[in-house]
Amino acid sequence: MAVDLDFKAVLGRFCTGVTAVTAYDTEPLGFACQSFSALSLDPLAVALFPARTSSTWPRIREVGRFCVNILAEDQETVCRRLGRPGPDKFADLEWSTSPNGAPLLAGALAWIDCTLAQELDGGDHTIVVGHVTGLGELRDAPPLLFYRSAFERLTARPLSETTPTGHRAAVSASK
Template identity: 35%
Template sequence: MSIQTNTEGAPDQLALRQAFSLFPTGVVAVCSVVDEAPVGIAVNSFTSVSLDPPLVGICVAKSSATWPVLADSNRLGLSVLGSHQGQLCRSLASRNTDRFLDAPWRATDAGAVVMEGAALWLECEVRSTFDGGDHVVVLLEVVKSDLFPDVTPLVFHQSKFRELQIAE
């Protein structure tokens, strides 16, 4: 079954959200210790930017009440969530729950929070922010990384979590 949507002219937000959902993304937890407690959000707009210097980028909705708290942190932990961490992603995206309930995490000496079971941990510092329409574009400098190549990453596609398969 194929659905064709006309994208000529300025698409409405719902049509654009549907169009963007066709691009599969990973899911990244962005977390830090604030006032001795973990604070975090889930983002799916994450990209590598530069190897020298080591930079990554995320985009955060301007409507986020959590981002302004995280933005002032000394260090941020970015965890590329594993395929088994869909519920953690939902918790981090929720506004009405303890986002870290039953979620194993650890804090670095500098206050970044990383999630156990993730495929990748990055410890980062905010380098700069830019206006991105209804989002803030955040450029982060990577100061440390820990890779877990045996962990399959969580994939978000068409508003659902998916599993990777090897193409033949």
């Protein structure tokens, strides 16, 4: 259907960061997720949107808590590994344990520990609400971005003006 193609093309123009959602049951669990968003400041909450076809999300749901790892631009390989189905996703991946017991990926920019608060029907995806139980910044580096079905990186451009808060206002995505 043409509308489906138009929908994907139009929404593909929205640049997103890339995360890895992890948990630990009898083994480390995880999947790559670019459908992620801040949701609420009171209570602190985030939202993520795993595909209904995910074989990993049901296992993380059973655990009831998870960690969102915000990936850096040099973690494309980590993203691809956690984005594929199958066992041994964590083979050769370096990680430690977050306060809630989930894998905290080495090299991530930041992490957000959550407890599962709610799931809603999102069509071919599930809308997951997580209440934040802990978070932290790990390193200062450019983020891994996804734009028009490809990984991208930030490039700084000189600005003619700043935002009202004095911060630089623009960053562009380039291949």
